[in-house]
Amino acid sequence: MKTSLRVKRYNPEGDDQGTYFEEFTVDMEEYNTVLDALIAVREYEDESLAVRCSCRGSICGSCGIRVNGNGALACKTKILSVAPNEEVITVEPMGNMPVLRDLVTDMTPFWDKLRGVEPWLQVQGPEPESEYVASADAMTHLNGVMSCIMCGVCVSDCTSLEVFDQFVGPAALAKAYRFVADPRDEADLSRLEALNEPGGIWDCTRCMACVQVCPKGVAPMERIMKLRDAAIEAGFKNTPGARHAEVFTEIIKQDGHLDETMLTVGTIGLFNVSRMMSLLPIAVRALIHGKLPLMYPFTHVVSGMTQIRKIFDHVEAKK
Amino acid sequence: MDFDVLVVGAGLAGMRAALAAQQAGSDVAILSKVHPVRSHSNAAQGGINAALTDRGDDWEEHGYETVKGSDYLGDQDAIEILAEEAGGEIITLEHMGVIFSRNEEGYLGTRRFGGQQRARTFFVSDFTGQALLHVMFEQLLKSGVRVLDEWFVTSLVTHEGICTGVTALEIRTGQLHTVGARSVILATGGLGRVFEPSTNGLICSGDGMSLGYRAGVPLMDMEMVQYHPTTLKGNGLLISEAARGEGAHLLNADGERFMQRYAPNMLELASRDVVSRAEQTEINEGRGIDGCVLLDCRHLGRDFILDKLHQIHEEGMTYANVDLTKEPIPIRPGMHYQMGGLKTDIDGRCWDELGGGWGGVRGLFAAGEAACVSLHGGNRLGANSLLDTVVFGRRSGVAAAAFAKNVIGQGIPLPGSEEQAKEETRIDALLSRAASAESVAGMRLEMGEVMNENLAVFRDEAGMKVAFEKIKDLQQRYRSVPVKNSGKIFNTSLIFALELGFMLDCAESIVTGALQRKESRGAHTRIDFPDRNDEEWMKHILVYHQGSETPRTSTLPVVITRWEPQVRSY
Numbered sequence: 001m002k003t004s005l006r007v008k009r010y011n012p013e014g015d016d017q018g019t020y021f022e023e024f025t026v027d028m029e030e031y032n033t034v035l036d037a038l039i040a041v042r043e044y045e046d047e048s049l050a051v052r053c054s055c056r057g058s059i060c061g062s063c064g065i066r067v068n069g070n071g072a073l074a075c076k077t078k079i080l081s082v083a084p085n086e087e088v089i090t091v092e093p094m095g096n097m098p099v100l101r102d103l104v105t106d107m108t109p110f111w112d113k114l115r116g117v118e119p120w121l122q123v124q125g126p127e128p129e130s131e132y133v134a135s136a137d138a139m140t141h142l143n144g145v146m147s148c149i150m151c152g153v154c155v156s157d158c159t160s161l162e163v164f165d166q167f168v169g170p171a172a173l174a175k176a177y178r179f180v181a182d183p184r185d186e187a188d189l190s191r192l193e194a195l196n197e198p199g200g201i202w203d204c205t206r207c208m209a210c211v212q213v214c215p216k217g218v219a220p221m222e223r224i225m226k227l228r229d230a231a232i233e234a235g236f237k238n239t240p241g242a243r244h245a246e247v248f249t250e251i252i253k254q255d256g257h258l259d260e261t262m263l264t265v266g267t268i269g270l271f272n273v274s275r276m277m278s279l280l281p282i283a284v285r286a287l288i289h290g291k292l293p294l295m296y297p298f299t300h301v302v303s304g305m306t307q308i309r310k311i312f313d314h315v316e317a318k319k
Numbered sequence: 320m321d322f323d324v325l326v327v328g329a330g331l332a333g334m335r336a337a338l339a340a341q342q343a344g345s346d347v348a349i350l351s352k353v354h355p356v357r358s359h360s361n362a363a364q365g366g367i368n369a370a371l372t373d374r375g376d377d378w379e380e381h382g383y384e385t386v387k388g389s390d391y392l393g394d395q396d397a398i399e400i401l402a403e404e405a406g407g408e409i410i411t412l413e414h415m416g417v418i419f420s421r422n423e424e425g426y427l428g429t430r431r432f433g434g435q436q437r438a439r440t441f442f443v444s445d446f447t448g449q450a451l452l453h454v455m456f457e458q459l460l461k462s463g464v465r466v467l468d469e470w471f472v473t474s475l476v477t478h479e480g481i482c483t484g485v486t487a488l489e490i491r492t493g494q495l496h497t498v499g500a501r502s503v504i505l506a507t508g509g510l511g512r513v514f515e516p517s518t519n520g521l522i523c524s525g526d527g528m529s530l531g532y533r534a535g536v537p538l539m540d541m542e543m544v545q546y547h548p549t550t551l552k553g554n555g556l557l558i559s560e561a562a563r564g565e566g567a568h569l570l571n572a573d574g575e576r577f578m579q580r581y582a583p584n585m586l587e588l589a590s591r592d593v594v595s596r597a598e599q600t601e602i603n604e605g606r607g608i609d610g611c612v613l614l615d616c617r618h619l620g621r622d623f624i625l626d627k628l629h630q631i632h633e634e635g636m637t638y639a640n641v642d643l644t645k646e647p648i649p650i651r652p653g654m655h656y657q658m659g660g661l662k663t664d665i666d667g668r669c670w671d672e673l674g675g676g677w678g679g680v681r682g683l684f685a686a687g688e689a690a691c692v693s694l695h696g697g698n699r700l701g702a703n704s705l706l707d708t709v710v711f712g713r714r715s716g717v718a719a720a721a722f723a724k725n726v727i728g729q730g731i732p733l734p735g736s737e738e739q740a741k742e743e744t745r746i747d748a749l750l751s752r753a754a755s756a757e758s759v760a761g762m763r764l765e766m767g768e769v770m771n772e773n774l775a776v777f778r779d780e781a782g783m784k785v786a787f788e789k790i791k792d793l794q795q796r797y798r799s800v801p802v803k804n805s806g807k808i809f810n811t812s813l814i815f816a817l818e819l820g821f822m823l824d825c826a827e828s829i830v831t832g833a834l835q836r837k838e839s840r841g842a843h844t845r846i847d848f849p850d851r852n853d854e855e856w857m858k859h860i861l862v863y864h865q866g867s868e869t870p871r872t873s874t875l876p877v878v879i880t881r882w883e884p885q886v887r888s889y
Contacts, residue, residue, distance in 0.1 A: 011806065012808050013806050013807060013808055029553070031553045031554075031638065031639070031640070036554075042760075042811075043758070043760035043761075044758075044760065047758070047759075047760075047802075047803040047804050047812040048803065048804035048806065048810075048812060050809045050810075050811055051811075052353075052357075053521060054353065054357055054359070054520035054521045054522045055359070055361065055362060055520040055521075056520070056521070056554055056556065057362070057554075057556045057557075057634060057638070058633075058634075058637070059361045059362055059446075059449060060353075060356075060357045060358075060359070060361050060362075060520060061356065061357060062353070062357050076637060078637070100491060100808065100809050101806075101808050101809040102809075104809050107354070111354075114460075115460050118461075119457050119460060120416065120457040120458060120460060120461040121414075121415065121416035121457070127414045130373060130410055131409075131410055131413040131414075131419075131426060131427050132413065132414075133424075133425040133426060134421060134425050135421065135425050136420070136421040136422065136423060136425065136428070139418050139419070139420060139421050140420070140444075140626075142418045143418065143443065143444050143446075143629075146418055146443065146446075146449075146450050146453065147446065147449075148453075149356070149361075149449065150356050150453075182416070182418070184416070185416075
């Protein structure tokens with residue numbers, strides 16, 4: 001079958017240093033992947049096309065790119081899955097990182113952030129003579145996060161990183177979870193304390209993009225949520241994130257629906273004057289546009305409140 | 320830039336060596352053409368062997384089975400070290416943070432692997448190599464060892480027979496550097512891409528084997544190329560031995576469990592060479608299906624497959640459109656591993672410290688698949704390769720640190736502007752070759768196909784001579800093949816051209832060794848010499864680089880300590 005690729009090119013040494021798209025068409029078999037097509041282009045159409053790749057089997061994590069706008073491993077993306085009727089496939093480098101050439105990105109910030117979570121086992125006291133004894137379930141549970149191959153696809157499509165480049169990001173946070181959840185690691189408190197800082201666990205917007213694009217089923221966002229739970233349980237309650245979660249729950253428990261004005265006030269704290277003041281212009285604009293319901297909060301309670309309370313009772317009993 | 324110890328290659332062997340050298344007090348750098356976690360150690364799926372003697376296993380049994388697996392070509396002094404030190408190394412890995420599977424009591428669990436009577440393979444689901452590699456990288460980050468990633472070594476620099484460093488391209492900038500070192504460890508992995516297809520990643524181009532070979536280290540046991548029994552037809556990807564270890568069956572077109580006829584005791588878990596030969600015989604005699612036989616996991620049950628064989632289940636779905644829980648998957652023998660490599664002693668030294676008469680280069684060390692200690696002889700047991708990387712990675716790191724300490728202050732000149740200029744001229748010449756219809760990719764494919772055609776599971780003189788002539792022809796054409804990209808930044812065309820040069824050296828040594836060995840032993844099965852011949856061939860073949868001339872060969876006796884050769888049956 002014919003496969004057409006529309007490839008985003010960038011040559012930092014070219015006369016015109018901008019990016020442009022170039023289309024290639026190669027012969028492929030039904031079992032081939034987007035990576036096979038890129039390799040065919042590189043071998044027979046244009047040797048200068050730069051793309052990292054090695055294992056061809058979703059293990060080495062080299063070939064993270066964007067296929068039709070979404071982060072993906074080129075070697076795990078079957079051509080038929082994205083172009084069942086020989087449609088043109090758009091291929092671009094990963095997002096949220098600088099591009100070195102064509103599809104090759106600079107992953108230095110990625111590795112720096114990984115190093116930032118101190119990703120190595122930390123224990124106190126002497127090591128046992130033989131292995132650490134740990135439950136089979138706890139170890140099997142870690143298989144999920146250890147499956148991460150550091151391809152960077154989650155970071156590429158992270159919507160939070162797009163607007164806040166200090167965010168540690170899904171891959172490094174999933175790695176942090178690997179240690180917090182490891183029964184052998186004894187640095188949970190200091191890890192969680194560091195992750196509570198700005199740029200840490202509370203800066204995920206829960207958009208699910210990382211869960212959707214991860215080629216290895218690591219589900220980074222779910223790991224971040226587990227880290228939030230662990231942080232609150234460990235007593236780190238005085239962060240906007242933790243307060244947000246707490247106030248959110250309280251309001252729903254009270255009225256059965258979300259009052260965003262109270263949520264904001266509760267999260268920031270009524271006596272945090274400077275932060276409250278900084279929100280005033282937003283409040284005024286919201287008011288002008290009719291987006292700040294002033295009457296309801298004090299009067300409106302949703303119907304079916306008994307059922308909602310039952311849900312809370314059920315969850316709290318489970319704890 | 321110079322260091323006490325420079326490690327080339329950042330897979331498991333390289334990182335283990337770097338950590339050991341640093342712990343021994345050396346100033347260490349590790350250089351790799353890819354980021355450490357991209358290394359091919361990732362691809363080892365099934366596990367790592369070790370006899371933990373504190374729970375009743377016997378390292379001598381592991382040693383014996385490794386010797387038998389090697390078809391008695393492995394050096395027994397080295398194999399004893401491998402088997403005896405394995406247990407300690409597993410515990411070290413566990414302490415580093417590897418999430419080995421546990422048994423119900425919370426202790427390390429094991430599975431059975433080929434060529435062994437006892438379950439002594441420790442594992443992390445079916446991505447053991449990846450789990451080890453990423454933990455080793457965690458330790459590398461912790462150590463603060465200097466990492467030069469995406470640097471590509473173009474040559475070794477020697478001074479009066481001593482290795483003093485390397486010249487290397489920084490791929491990101493195209494800048495050529497010299498890196499000086501008191502000792503250099505080559506841990507560059509295998510050469511799979513010399514064959515097409517291969518289970519190996521595209522980066523496995525035998526760089527270190529060729530670098531050492533060109534500098535004067537002999538390549539040993541190179542004719543011993545492992546064809547793995549279970550690889551996918553389309554792209555040659557590996558299906559782990561863990562499948563058979565956990566109980567999967569091999570079936571021919573008639574639905575017969577044919578291993579009963581070839582290895583009545585060990586069946587599917589006989590040594591890899593035995594199983595691959597059986598499969599190829601079935602296929603050749605018309606009992607295959609489209610050039611394949613079938614691997615059947617269905618009876619293991621869906622839950623079991625999803626838990627213990629998760630990755631290969633996914634692999635079957637993605638790359639073969641087969642759901643292992645519902646149907647058998649077509650597989651065939653495929654090129655997988657090079658048992659041979661740079662000749663080293665039991666501490667990774669690539670020179671003849673004890674006067675054994677084989678030469679080599681002082682100050683140069685090798686570990687992992689790039690090296691030939693020789694542990695694997697004619698055939699490597701599954702799950703012994705990860706073990707090889709950590710045991711001999713560590714040993715070479717310690718020895719390289721000691722060597723570096725000794726030569727400091729001896730006034731040996733490190734590489735400088737002269738070596739740099741010479742290498743720059745060579746690379747520039749490569750980049751400015753006249754255009755022609757010839758291409759690096761086309762030549763690599765020609766090489767890969769001729770090797771896979773003539774140096775696979777069954778070999779004969781006529782076929783191997785065809786390959787030999789083809790490699791000579793390709794070497795000739797290689798001198799003028801153009802690099803169709805003259806850029807500096809991330810110029811992968813240039814890298815592929817340099818790699819092709821390395822691969823042709825490797826191919827040359829494989830064919831040379833294979834033509835010499837006139838017997839069948841381990842993975843080297845000759846139709847024209849079907850029997851093992853201990854009287855004449857119980858020895859290693861060493862191949863020495865002779866520039867553009869035909870390589871020179873010599874032999875060394877196999878080291879036998881306690882296991883006399885016997886008839887090998889499974």
